[in-house]
Structure formats: structure tokens, C-alpha cells
Amino acid sequence: MKSQTSLLNKTLLSHFSGTVFWLTIVFMALNIIALPVSIWIVTFDRELYPDYTIPENLLFQMSAGQIIIGMIFSAFLAMFLLNYLNDEASSDFMHSLPVKRTATLIHVLITGVTAIVVPLVITAVILLAEHMIFIPEITVTDIGKWFVYAVFTHIVIFSIAIFAGFLVNGIFLHLQLIILIMFLPLAVWSLTFAAATALYDGISSSFMEQSELVLTATFPYVAVNQLYEGINILHSLIWAVAAVAAILLAFAVYKFRRNEYVTLNFNFNWLKEILTAVTTVAGMLAIGTAVSIFIPVSAVSSIIGFGVGAVVAYLIVEMFFQKSAKIQFSWKSIVCTLIVIILFWIMFITGWTKYVNDVPAAAEVDSVYISSDYSYYTGETLDEYFKEGYLFNGDKRVIDSAVTAHQAAVEDKSFPTIYTDEETGHLEIQYKMKDGTEMIRTFQTLASDSESLKLVNQLHQNKYDMNSDFLANVKQHPDMTELWLLNDTILADVKLIDDYQAHADELLKYDPAIVNNTGRIEVNAGYKNNYESGYSSIYNKAVLEQIAASELTVEEMMYVDQSSTMYTAELSDEEMNTFINDYKKLTIDELADEYKLQNLSEDEKTEMIEQVNNLEFAPEGNKLLIYSYPEYETPEEEYPGGSAEFDFSILAIQ
Structure with a gap:
């Protein structure tokens, strides 16, 4: 005859399993659709795409959707399993049973882990069947790795969600708290960064490189990101320890939890005050930043926006936390929130002011990249696909000029979200310091004729900027699958690089002045799991030979034909640099008047196109062809166009 304890244990397991049975069925169905079915669809008709090759890590690439579904399921699983704590009658009944609280929680955990593992096992079995029948590229080892990783990610979320359930009373509050635990640090930092970008000029444009720590603290991001970039053992261990700690804390909190607190929204009032204050700061930043961006009138409008944002955010947060539109105000909560807001702004203003005004000493800089163009590369891609020195210059003269330009930019910058009709320039500065760190600054409010931008333009007046040449610096990488030139019109052999x-x-x-500003062609390199692009010179002998071997004409490659507007200019050596600078500032009509450009007739255009198709370029000379894209129309007087650089390109010709 079974003991009473055994029967109770069986009854508890049956109760909790019944609570989440249909939720588990839904999870299993979504799992099968998200992974086995999706992979089958992708690889179904191979004859239709005979050149398609299945990536080595296809299973991990395709499992992002399944991992996201699983993490959401794990959170809801914890919410439903602990929902008995949110009802006074249910809580009293469960705790009146002759079962210790630790035993009850153990049953909850067993039920939850089973609900996670069983659907994943079924999914793994289906994947094994696919492997044996028609997708041999998905190996048994890959399936095993996926299974272990999926179980790990789901249980981490489940553990944190279980702990969160003992801090609040109410399934909706439980959901809110899970979301806050997972995403509040990332949200606060993202909004802080956005607010700083709206209020200060000179902040790095690279959010990801400034956010490594907070992204590591956001488990859903880590879980999905590792599918593509590989498992980071250290990060995984940290989150495994966090999951274990969450379970241990759940046991501790449950042991001392009082049933009479079930009518309260939060079991710990101090937790509510902290979350209210921090979440209010996040809301304040969101609303204030939006006002600064969409109503760029003055600094006063931004201040009002942040003030109104704080009030609105506080009211919304209280309504969510109190589960009612009828808020009961607490002076303690209001004072706590005000203190946090004041402390936040003190740290915000002090920290970001120091950040944007910080200029390194030239002696501390190992190399520098400085440009008035936008940079789309990350440190990882530079190290992986390019030779050392790509974009970055270690020449002492360049470093000194960059530091001088940086100091001038700090002095000339203005409030970024106040609209003016003045034309502004972009300045990107990236330092590699001798101590191994990096320093990145981006300026958006500098006048186009500012001292800093003049210094940048002067940097490339002495010699060809080899550091920024894509083909001169790209590596012969084993993962490179294709190399395209001239707006993806020529598929080149990778030996072109050598x-x-x-x-x-x-x-x-x-x-x-000629090779740095004319004849620039776009180059695109495709890799197995990446894509990089940049600019090189059409005047390089290897490129000219590649173009000559192509079946396409140069006019087709460079988007120029009889309908294009064309000018020629013959300039002295002294005029060349000035012309290039004006080309970036003046409209084409102003440029034509200033330098007496010759507007080509239809017959002259025909001759010029033939000359271009014959590759009769002359970077050693002083004659330039300035041409527009086909069907170019001169802007009307009331709607003047931008600088000539936007609509016209330049080639050095014979």
C-alpha cells in the first residue's frame, strides 16, 4: 500500500503537469514547425537550386526562431506553474497540505524541466530522422549540440522566471518582472546612449562596440547571438551560475514567504521602489529623446521633454505595478524616484561631458582612422578580413593632425538636435591606443568649412590614401566566395586581389588629389557568413585588365550614357585641390561657373563615351570628366540641388 507522502507527491506532479499540459503541446508543435519543418522546406527541392550548398552550421542558423520560442515558453511555463501563489484560496490550500514548501517547489521544477525537455527530445528525434532520410549534412553531433544548448537556454530563462515569481503576486506582474529582469539593463543603457546622442555631439556612432557589457547581461541576446558567433564558454558559465543562484534564492525566498502577503503586489516594497525609479528613468529618457529628435527647437524644449517624460513615465509605471488606473500615491515612492532621477542626471551630465571633451595625447596613440565619410566596419571584421593598417594610419604626422582636428572639433561642435539651415559635415575619428584600447568619436554638427574638416581634407593631399583602399588591404580569406567590382557588374576572380x-x-x-577623389569604384566581397564592401581605384592596372576582359562596356558598368550631363575641366596643379574641395560644397552650376567647365554637346558626349569605353584614363594628367547618372535633370531654381558630389562623378581622362 502506497504511503500518504507518495500519493501526495504523485498528486502534486499530476496537478502541475495538468496545469501546463496544453501549453507544452503548443510549444512542441511550434518547435517542430520552427526547426524540422523549416529545415525540410529550405532543403526540399535541391534540383531547383543545383549550386546551393548547405552551410556547415545550418542547424544553429535555423534554430534562432526555435530558441526564441523556447525562451518565451519557459517564461510562461514558470508563470503558470506558480500561479497558485497569486490566489489567496489556492495558496492557503497548497500550503495546508502535509508537504514542505521545498518539496512543493521541487515538484514545480521537475514538472517545468520535464515540459522543456520532452518536446526538445521529440524535436531531436525528428531531426535525426531527417538526417537519416534526406538531410545527411545535419550531423548527429550537430543535433546533440543543439539539444544541449536549447535545454540550457530554456532552463536559464525558466530558473530566472521561477525566482521572479516569488517576488510579486499576480501573473501580470510576474510577466512584467521577467521582462524587466531580462531587458531593463539593456533598455536603460540604450535609452541613455540615445539621449546622449541627442544632447551631445562627439559620441561614438558604434552602439554595439559601446555596449558589450550590457549585452552580455541580456541573456536572450546572448542566447541567440551565440548561435551565429559560436558558444562563448565564459558567458555560458556565468549564466549557468546565475540560473543556479536564482533557484537557490527561490528556495530561500519561498521558505520565508508569508501567505498573508498574497494581497500585496510586491512581496518586498523596496524592490517596487527601485524598479519604479529605474523604469521611470527609462521612460523619461525615451520621451525626452523623442522630443529632442522630433522637435529640434532648442535645449529648453529638450529639458521640458525630459521633465514631462519623467511625470508621464512615473504615472504609467505606477499603473502597471498597481494593476489599476486608479493610482495610490506614496510620498516614499515619489521621493525615491526623484532622488534616483537627480543622481542619474548628475552622473549623466558629468560623465558624458567628460566623454565628449576627452582628446587623447598624440604620444598615447598607436594609429588613427579619421575621415569625413561614414565607417561601417567593426573591430572584428577589420581583424578577420583585412591586413593590419586598413583604414588606420600610424604615421606621426597623420596622428598629430588627427589629434589637432579632434581638438578643433570639440571646440566647434554644437547642440546636435537644434535644426539650422547651415550645411554640416561628418567627422569620424577612431584611435587605436598603445595600451590596446580603442577610442571612437563621431561629430555631426561641424560646419562644412570648419577647421577640423579642413585638416582632414589636407591629410590626403600629399599622397594616395592607401590605407583606405579596399583591394590593397583585403586578405585572401578562405571563406571568400565572390568578389564583385563596379556596382556588382563584374564578378572577378579572387586572384585579382594579389x-x-x-x-x-x-x-x-x-x-x-586625382587618385584620392576620382575613379573610385565600389568593391564587394562575399563570404560564407559575411559581406564586406569598400572602394578602390579604377586606375590600377589589375582593374583595367579585368574591365577589358569583361563583355560589358564601361558605360554600362559606371552608369553613364548619352543622356548623362557631362563637363570637362583642365586644371592646373594649384587648382586641383581647390576644385575637389569646391566639388564637395558647390552645386554643379556654381562649380561650372567658378571653373569655366565645358558642357559637352551630343557629339562630344558620343566621343567621350567611346573614350571611356576604351579605358583612355589619364590619372597622370590634369583633365577631368565630370558626369552625371543617366537622365539627369537640372534642379529648378526654387529647389536647388545639393553639392555636385551627390549627382556627379569624376574621371581623369586623356
Whole structure:
């Protein structure tokens, strides 16, 4: 005859299993759709795409959706399993049973882990069947790795959600708290960064490189990101320890939890005050930043926006936390929130003011990248796909000029979200310091004729900017699958890289103003799991040979034809740099008047196109062809166009 304890244990397991049975069925169905079915669809008709090759890590790439579904399921699983704590009658009944609280929680955990593991096992079995029948590329090892990783990610979320359930009373509050635990640090930092960008000029444009710590503290991001970038053992261990700690804390909190507190929203009032204050700060930043961006009138409007945002955010947070639109105000909560807001703004203003005004000493800089163009590269891609020195210059003269330009930019910058009709320039500065750290600053409010931008333009007047040449610096990477030139019109062999680099030094013989600003062609490199692009020179012998071997004409590659507007200019050496600077500032009509450009007739256009198709370029000379895209129309007087640089390109011709 079974003991009473055994019967109670069986009854508890049956009760909790019944509570989440249909939720588990839904999870299993979504699992099967998200992974086995999706993979089957992707690989179903191979004859339709005979050249398609299945990536080595297809299973991990395809499992992002399943992992996200599983994490959401794990959170809801914990919410439903602990929902008995939110009802006074249910809580009293459960705790009146002759079962210790620790035993009850153990039954909850067993039920939850089973509900997670069983659907994953079934999914793994289906994947094994697919492997044996028609997708041999998905190995048994890959399936095993996926299974272990999926169980790990789901149980981490489940553990944290279980702990959160003992801090509040109410399934809706439980959901709110799970979301706050998972995403509040990332939300606060993202909004702080956005607010700083709206209030200060000179902040790095690279959010990801400034957010590594807070992203690591956001488990859903870590869980999905590791599918693509590989498992980070350290990060996984940290989160495993966090999951164990959450379960241990859940046991501790449950042991001392009082049933009479079930009518309260939060079991710990101090937790509510802290969450209210921090969440209010996040809401304040969101509303204030939106006002600063969409109503760019003055600094006063931004201050009002943040003030109104704080009030509105506080009211909304209280309504959510009190589960009622009829708020009961607490002076303690209001004072706590005000103190946190004041402390936040003190740290915000002090920290970001120091950040944007910080200029390194030239002696501390190892190399620098400084440009008035936008940079789309990360440190990881530079190290992986390019030779050391790509974009970055270690020449002492360049470093000194960059630091001087940086100091001038700090002095010339203005409030970024106040609209003016003045034309502004972009300045990107990235330092690699001798101590191994990096420093990135981006300026958006500098006048186009500011001292800092003039210094940047002067940096490339002495010689060809080899550091920014894509083909001169890209590596022969084993993962490179394709190499495209000239707006993806020429598919080049990867050996072009070696040929280009062999002839790269020839570009140093020409006028820097010509080779740095004319004949720039787009180059795109495709990799197995990545894509990189940049600019190189059409005047390189290897590129000219590649173009000559193509079946396409140059006019097709460079988007120029009889309908294009064309000018020619013959300039002295002294005029060349000034012309290039004006080309970036003046409209085409102003440029034509200033330098007496010759507007080509239809017959002259025909001759010029033939000359271009014959690759009759002359970077060693002083004659330039300035041409527009096809069907270019001159802007009307009341709607003047931008600078000539936007609509016209330049080639050095014979």
C-alpha cells in the first residue's frame, strides 16, 4: 500500500503537469514547425537550386526562431506553474497540505524541466530522422549540440522566471518582472546612449562596440547571438551560475514567504521602489529623446521633454505595478524616484561631458582612422578580413593632425538636435591606443568649412590614401566566395586581389588629389557568413585588365550614357585641390561657373563615351570628366540641388 507522502507527491506532479499540459503541446508543435519543418522546406527541392550548398552550421542558423520560442515558453511555463501563489484560496490550500514548501517547489521544477525537455527530445528525434532520410549534412553531433544548448537556454530563462515569481503576486506582474529582469539593463543603457546622442555631439556612432557589457547581461541576446558567433564558454558559465543562484534564492525566498502577503503586489516594497525609479528613468529618457529628435527647437524644449517624460513615465509605471488606473500615491515612492532621477542626471551630465571633451595625447596613440565619410566596419571584421593598417594610419604626422582636428572639433561642435539651415559635415575619428584600447568619436554638427574638416581634407593631399583602399588591404580569406567590382557588374576572380596589390604602389606616383577623389569604384566581397564592401581605384592596372576582359562596356558598368550631363575641366596643379574641395560644397552650376567647365554637346558626349569605353584614363594628367547618372535633370531654381558630389562623378581622362 502506497504511503500518504507518495500519493501526495504523485498528486502534486499530476496537478502541475495538468496545469501546463496544453501549453507544452503548443510549444512542441511550434518547435517542430520552427526547426524540422523549416529545415525540410529550405532543403526540399535541391534540383531547383543545383549550386546551393548547405552551410556547415545550418542547424544553429535555423534554430534562432526555435530558441526564441523556447525562451518565451519557459517564461510562461514558470508563470503558470506558480500561479497558485497569486490566489489567496489556492495558496492557503497548497500550503495546508502535509508537504514542505521545498518539496512543493521541487515538484514545480521537475514538472517545468520535464515540459522543456520532452518536446526538445521529440524535436531531436525528428531531426535525426531527417538526417537519416534526406538531410545527411545535419550531423548527429550537430543535433546533440543543439539539444544541449536549447535545454540550457530554456532552463536559464525558466530558473530566472521561477525566482521572479516569488517576488510579486499576480501573473501580470510576474510577466512584467521577467521582462524587466531580462531587458531593463539593456533598455536603460540604450535609452541613455540615445539621449546622449541627442544632447551631445562627439559620441561614438558604434552602439554595439559601446555596449558589450550590457549585452552580455541580456541573456536572450546572448542566447541567440551565440548561435551565429559560436558558444562563448565564459558567458555560458556565468549564466549557468546565475540560473543556479536564482533557484537557490527561490528556495530561500519561498521558505520565508508569508501567505498573508498574497494581497500585496510586491512581496518586498523596496524592490517596487527601485524598479519604479529605474523604469521611470527609462521612460523619461525615451520621451525626452523623442522630443529632442522630433522637435529640434532648442535645449529648453529638450529639458521640458525630459521633465514631462519623467511625470508621464512615473504615472504609467505606477499603473502597471498597481494593476489599476486608479493610482495610490506614496510620498516614499515619489521621493525615491526623484532622488534616483537627480543622481542619474548628475552622473549623466558629468560623465558624458567628460566623454565628449576627452582628446587623447598624440604620444598615447598607436594609429588613427579619421575621415569625413561614414565607417561601417567593426573591430572584428577589420581583424578577420583585412591586413593590419586598413583604414588606420600610424604615421606621426597623420596622428598629430588627427589629434589637432579632434581638438578643433570639440571646440566647434554644437547642440546636435537644434535644426539650422547651415550645411554640416561628418567627422569620424577612431584611435587605436598603445595600451590596446580603442577610442571612437563621431561629430555631426561641424560646419562644412570648419577647421577640423579642413585638416582632414589636407591629410590626403600629399599622397594616395592607401590605407583606405579596399583591394590593397583585403586578405585572401578562405571563406571568400565572390568578389564583385563596379556596382556588382563584374564578378572577378579572387586572384585579382594579389594582382591589384602588386600594382598598388603605382597609384602613389599620381597627383593625390586625382587618385584620392576620382575613379573610385565600389568593391564587394562575399563570404560564407559575411559581406564586406569598400572602394578602390579604377586606375590600377589589375582593374583595367579585368574591365577589358569583361563583355560589358564601361558605360554600362559606371552608369553613364548619352543622356548623362557631362563637363570637362583642365586644371592646373594649384587648382586641383581647390576644385575637389569646391566639388564637395558647390552645386554643379556654381562649380561650372567658378571653373569655366565645358558642357559637352551630343557629339562630344558620343566621343567621350567611346573614350571611356576604351579605358583612355589619364590619372597622370590634369583633365577631368565630370558626369552625371543617366537622365539627369537640372534642379529648378526654387529647389536647388545639393553639392555636385551627390549627382556627379569624376574621371581623369586623356
